[in-house]
Amino acid sequence: xxxxxVVGEALRALRLNRLxxxxxxxxxxxxxxxxxxxLAVGQGAQTTVNQAISSMGSNLLLVVPGATSSGxxxxxxGGVQTLTMGDAQAIAHLPSIKATAPIIxxxxxxxxxxxxxxxxxxxxxxxxxxxxxxxxxSGALFTEADLRSGTRVVIxxxxxxxxxxGEEDPTGKTxxxxxxxxxxxxxxxxxxxxxxxxxxxxxVFIPLTTGQRQVFGNQFPGTIRFMMAQARSAEVxxxxxxxxxxxxxxxxxxxxxxxxxxxxxxxxxxAAVATGAAKVMSIMLGAIASVSxxxxxxxxxxxMLVSVTERTxxxxxxxxxxxxxxxxxxxxxxxxxxxxxxxxxxxxxxGVAGAWAVSLATDMVVVITLGMIALxxxxxxxxxxxxxxYPARKASALRPVEALRYE
Amino acid sequence: MPSLHPTAFEDCLIxxxxxxxxxxxxxxxxxxxxxxxxxxxxxxxxxxxGQFVAIMGHSGSGKSTLMNILGCxxxxxxxxxxxxxxxxxxxxxxxxARVRNHNIGFVFQGFNLLKxxxxxxxxxxxxxYAGVSRAESRKRALALLDQTGLVKFAAYQxxxxxxxxxxxxxxxxxxxxxxxxxLADEPxxxxxxxxxxxxxxxxxxxxxxxxxxxxLVTHEDDIAAYTQRLVRLKDGRIVHDEATAQ
Ligand SMILES: Nc1ncnc2c1ncn2[C@@H]1O[C@H](COP(=O)(O)OP(=O)(O)OP(=O)(O)O)[C@@H](O)[C@H]1O
Ligand SMILES: [Mg+2]
Numbered sequence: 001x002x003x004x005x006v007v008g009e010a011l012r013a014l015r016l017n018r019l020x021x022x023x024x025x026x027x028x029x030x031x032x033x034x035x036x037x038x039l040a041v042g043q044g045a046q047t048t049v050n051q052a053i054s055s056m057g058s059n060l061l062l063v064v065p066g067a068t069s070s071g072x073x074x075x076x077x078g079g080v081q082t083l084t085m086g087d088a089q090a091i092a093h094l095p096s097i098k099a100t101a102p103i104i105x106x107x108x109x110x111x112x113x114x115x116x117x118x119x120x121x122x123x124x125x126x127x128x129x130x131x132x133x134x135x136x137x138s139g140a141l142f143t144e145a146d147l148r149s150g151t152r153v154v155i156x157x158x159x160x161x162x163x164x165x166g167e168e169d170p171t172g173k174t175x176x177x178x179x180x181x182x183x184x185x186x187x188x189x190x191x192x193x194x195x196x197x198x199x200x201x202x203x204v205f206i207p208l209t210t211g212q213r214q215v216f217g218n219q220f221p222g223t224i225r226f227m228m229a230q231a232r233s234a235e236v237x238x239x240x241x242x243x244x245x246x247x248x249x250x251x252x253x254x255x256x257x258x259x260x261x262x263x264x265x266x267x268x269x270x271a272a273v274a275t276g277a278a279k280v281m282s283i284m285l286g287a288i289a290s291v292s293x294x295x296x297x298x299x300x301x302x303x304m305l306v307s308v309t310e311r312t313x314x315x316x317x318x319x320x321x322x323x324x325x326x327x328x329x330x331x332x333x334x335x336x337x338x339x340x341x342x343x344x345x346x347x348x349x350x351g352v353a354g355a356w357a358v359s360l361a362t363d364m365v366v367v368i369t370l371g372m373i374a375l376x377x378x379x380x381x382x383x384x385x386x387x388x389x390y391p392a393r394k395a396s397a398l399r400p401v402e403a404l405r406y407e
Numbered sequence: 408m409p410s411l412h413p414t415a416f417e418d419c420l421i422x423x424x425x426x427x428x429x430x431x432x433x434x435x436x437x438x439x440x441x442x443x444x445x446x447x448x449x450x451x452x453x454x455x456x457g458q459f460v461a462i463m464g465h466s467g468s469g470k471s472t473l474m475n476i477l478g479c480x481x482x483x484x485x486x487x488x489x490x491x492x493x494x495x496x497x498x499x500x501x502x503x504a505r506v507r508n509h510n511i512g513f514v515f516q517g518f519n520l521l522k523x524x525x526x527x528x529x530x531x532x533x534x535x536y537a538g539v540s541r542a543e544s545r546k547r548a549l550a551l552l553d554q555t556g557l558v559k560f561a562a563y564q565x566x567x568x569x570x571x572x573x574x575x576x577x578x579x580x581x582x583x584x585x586x587x588x589x590l591a592d593e594p595x596x597x598x599x600x601x602x603x604x605x606x607x608x609x610x611x612x613x614x615x616x617x618x619x620x621x622x623l624v625t626h627e628d629d630i631a632a633y634t635q636r637l638v639r640l641k642d643g644r645i646v647h648d649e650a651t652a653q
Contacts, residue, residue, distance in 0.1 A: 042505055103569055314522070321580065322504055322505070322507045322509070322537065326501070400507075401480045
């Protein structure tokens with residue numbers, strides 16, 4: 001019996017039991033749809049995390065004031081400011097460090113014409129943009145000269161630019177920060193969300209000196225809020241961390257046994273933790289969905305076993321007129337496979353639709369790849385073969401007389 | 408007409424030697440409790456090509472058991488069965504399936520057509536198992552139904568046919584691969600006298616005009632009268648075997 005004929009027989013048998021076929025298929029459909037949806041959500045989470053990490057800049061170390069003894073930040077934001085411009089410059093000279101970016105921050109009201117917008121204002125040096133690997137989309141970034149003279153120039157993040165200017169081109173326009181006029185130098189490329197979920201594009205940047213002298217009115221001149229340092233390569237990250245700790249202890253005159261009044265955080269390690277968490281989550285989602293596929297598979301086995309028993313006489317007749325074991329095995333295996341493949345196709349469609357609905361209804365990112373669909377599909381077929389095989393073999397192992405005598 | 412009991416090996420389509428069949432019954436209860444019941448006792452039967460044989464006997468005498476062995480649906484517990492010179496015991500499952508497909512047409516008392524399948528597809532199915540394409544199978548099945556005057560029922564399902572019509576479709580199915588042997592276990596058992604006569608006429612025609620060997624089981628003397636040879640079974644033994652009184 002050729003394959004086409006076997007497929008024909010299988011399809012005919014499935015058609016004869018439409019309701020049962022549909023119900024069995026439903027198990028498969030739900031399983032496959034769940035797998036596709038969960039994989040898509042998991043992959044989406046991973047993508048979000050990866051984007052946040054790559055938007056951070058590469059080989060970054062963060063230095064914040066305050067110790068982190070007993071796991072908690074003792075000196076929270078607004079506490080003693082122990083880091084200085086001098087610290088930043090000294091760290092920049094360490095052999096493992098490529099550049100540092102001292103940073104001061106605050107929140108301020110911005111105005112352009114009738115529009116106003118409250119956002120974070122960050123004072124940085126030109127190196128900041130290099131360290132963050134952040135370029136201007138239009139206009140230009142400010143320079144060392146601007147830093148030295150404390151020019152009133154501002155670089156806008158995408159979101160802030162949109163909110164103040166709408167469709168207008170902000171470059172060359174003047175906005176007011178805390179009522180002082182600032183010339184818009186340019187607009188940055190979009191960065192998206194940071195690891196902690198902030199929108200990095202809702203921010204503006206001014207020269208550090210301008211911020212210190214004219215905007216924030218610093219009570220401790222020369223101190224900074226925190227700093228970023230970029231190591232020369234991924235390999236020297238640990239070395240850089242050690243060197244920075246040693247240098248800062250020395251500069252802050254901390255004697256043996258005294259606690260650090262600063263904390264160096266290795267962003268690569270942080271990123272690794274976040275990536276790991278996202279990966280674990282997506283694996284878990286996939287595993288949970290697989291369970292429903294498995295349940296669907298057991299449903300198929302159940303139905304096929306019933307079908308074998310119910311059709312014992314038919315099997316006997318087929319054997320009496322010349323069907324060999326392979327033909328019987330093939331017929332029942334194909335019935336299981338057809339259920340799985342059809343169910344798999346519908347399930348994939350449903351899963352993709354579900355993922356699309358999720359992305360519309362929530363701000364979750366979902367990612368569907370061809371590999372994911374292929375995986376769900378392959379898994380469904382494997383389940384079909386695996387759970388279809390036992391009943392099919394049972395059918396084909398029947399002895400013709402016994403099958404014929406079955407009532 | 409060839410002799411009733413040929414001895415030349417090549418003349419025999421069926422050669423049964425000392426065949427016994429013992430069923431072991433698992434009586435419910437203990438695993439060790441099984442009862443053997445012997446249904447056939449050292450049966451010897453030789454049937455030459457082209458013969459028309461009737462097997463008779465009381466209910467439970469082992470007729471169906473013998474027919475199932477002849478039809479390669481079952482195997483003897485002891486003894487040998489040569490079909491067309493081949494020792495059946497030496498054949499694999501696949502080879503047995505091939506023999507059933509190509510060389511033996513089985514007709515049952517209860518027709519045993521495949522439900523919810525048209526008469527045409529029922530007749531065509533053995534061809535599918537023989538590896539013939541579906542289109543060709545259908546074509547040949549239709550031609551056969553046409554010859555037997557059943558073509559107007561081609562699209563009917565068994566449940567839409569009378570008993571006589573179903574049995575004629577079943578005979579077509581048995582014939583589709585041109586087997587040299589037709590085995591019929593009480594083919595007229597479920598049919599009225601008139602229809603039984605029509606069915607017997609078909610078997611007689613197949614035997615006379617196409618030289619097909621026909622072995623059938625019956626309870627009725629007037630059915631047995633159509634045949635050339637009568638084998639009588641009693642309690643699993645052949646007690647009578649001679650030419651039918653015509
Ligand atoms: N699978 C089986 N297991 C045990 N005993 C069986 C089995 N099949 C048949 N028998 C026994 O074998 C004996 C012969 O059965 P068989 O069907 O051959 O009789 P028969 O001559 O065809 O009878 P009938 O004319 O009623 O069809 C019976 O006593 C029956 O109980
Ligand atoms: Mg019987």
